[in-house]
Amino acid sequence: MSIDRKILTLDEFTIQQLRAFPQATGELSSLLRDLGLAAKRVNVEVNKAGLVDILGDAGTTNVQGEDVKKLDVFANNQFMKVLQHGISCAGIASEELDDIVVFDDEISKNAKYVVMFDPLDGSGNIDVNISIGTIFGVYRRVSERGTLCSKEDFLQQGRNQVAAGYIVYGSSTMMVYATKRGVNGFTLDPSIGEFCLSHPDIKCPDFGNIYSVNHGNFFRYEKGVQDYITACQKKNKTNGGPYTQRYIGSMVADVHRSLIKGGIFMYPGTTDKPKGKLRLMYECNPFAYLVEMAGGKATNGKIPILDVQPTELHQREPLFIGSKGMMEELETYHKL
Ligand code: AHG
Numbered sequence: 001m002s003i004d005r006k007i008l009t010l011d012e013f014t015i016q017q018l019r020a021f022p023q024a025t026g027e028l029s030s031l032l033r034d035l036g037l038a039a040k041r042v043n044v045e046v047n048k049a050g051l052v053d054i055l056g057d058a059g060t061t062n063v064q065g066e067d068v069k070k071l072d073v074f075a076n077n078q079f080m081k082v083l084q085h086g087i088s089c090a091g092i093a094s095e096e097l098d099d100i101v102v103f104d105d106e107i108s109k110n111a112k113y114v115v116m117f118d119p120l121d122g123s124g125n126i127d128v129n130i131s132i133g134t135i136f137g138v139y140r141r142v143s144e145r146g147t148l149c150s151k152e153d154f155l156q157q158g159r160n161q162v163a164a165g166y167i168v169y170g171s172s173t174m175m176v177y178a179t180k181r182g183v184n185g186f187t188l189d190p191s192i193g194e195f196c197l198s199h200p201d202i203k204c205p206d207f208g209n210i211y212s213v214n215h216g217n218f219f220r221y222e223k224g225v226q227d228y229i230t231a232c233q234k235k236n237k238t239n240g241g242p243y244t245q246r247y248i249g250s251m252v253a254d255v256h257r258s259l260i261k262g263g264i265f266m267y268p269g270t271t272d273k274p275k276g277k278l279r280l281m282y283e284c285n286p287f288a289y290l291v292e293m294a295g296g297k298a299t300n301g302k303i304p305i306l307d308v309q310p311t312e313l314h315q316r317e318p319l320f321i322g323s324k325g326m327m328e329e330l331e332t333y334h335k336l
Contacts, residue, residue: 014029017181025112032177038082039134042074046169047169049071079134083115087107090108090148090149091108091149092115094116102148113139121251122251122252131171136165137289139160155311158307163179166255166256172187173187175188176259183259204291205262208322213265263322267318277316279316280315284321296327297323299321
């Protein structure tokens with residue numbers, strides 16, 4: 001019997017996916033639902049961010065006598081705790097924390113996955129009401145189940161991710177995640193408090209009309225990058241005119257736009273910071289996996305991001321990501 005209803009919630013969707021694979025254990029589905037729950041909690045606080053002045057600043061006590069935590073610390077704790085209390089995650093690494101956190105209870109020791117996340121990317125934008133986001137990547141652990149997870153479980157190439165995604169807290173809040181079965185986007189319906197499938201089977205258009213880069217750094221970029229940016233401002237190969245430039249300074253929103261509308265996002269190395277700013281494990285890898293699964297490309301200017309062998313948790317990497325055709329155009333200026 002088929003149920004004739006158009007809207008699927010995140011929970012229903014993950015369970016439906018599971019039904020198609022009777023041999024699956026359901027651990028990944030459960031983990032994705034846990035992440036959705038943490039995202040909903042963070043969303044509530046992000047929506048109240050403008051009230052911080054009347055509720056109290058971070059690190060103080062608010063009018064209800066509660067301790068006010070910085071939003072990124074709050075988000076970090078929500079994602080960490082929900083994964084710790086779930087059944088699927090053996091440990092986490094977070095952009096907010098110096099080292100990995102190993103979950104040492106019996107269920108977690110037997111869990112299949114580890115998760116790396118940036119709990120609140122673009123948090124510098126909170127004060128001015130600009131979209132921010134959470135980014136996550138899920139890896140199958142390489143250490144034996146039943147033991148404590150270890151750093152080698154985390155220092156894996158991005159290509160080993162089994163799922164990756166992001167939540168954008170914006171004009172509406174969306175969760176988008178990829179597995180090898182494709183990329184799907186869910187919009188939070190605040191009236192029922194559920195993420196609902198709104199963007200099934202997302203494909204990144206091969207070309208778009210927008211390039212996204214911090215122009216302030218132009219004279220610090222390598223010549224190949226400068227040449228490409230200059231070409232974007234002239235008669236480009238795609239549409240015969242200049243591309244439009246958009247840069248919010250909040251990667252989740254900038255890459256989300258490129259994924260849906262087509263486009264290219266760049267955070268190149270600069271003369272003073274050759275590795276750029278973005279973190280390989282928490283920012284570049286999850287987006288690279290997701291965009292590749294949607295048919296786009298992601299490189300560090302030399303090799304695919306997903307092939308970079310990490311050596312440390314917090315390492316930075318230049319990032320070029322987006323529509324396949326635009327990435328190929330970039331590569332004619334900035335040789336791989
Ligand atoms: P943060 O979380 O410290 O605000 O950093 C945000 C990241 C990323 O989301 C964004 O694309 C980039 O930093 C912006 O950096 P620039 O201001 O250097 O362009």
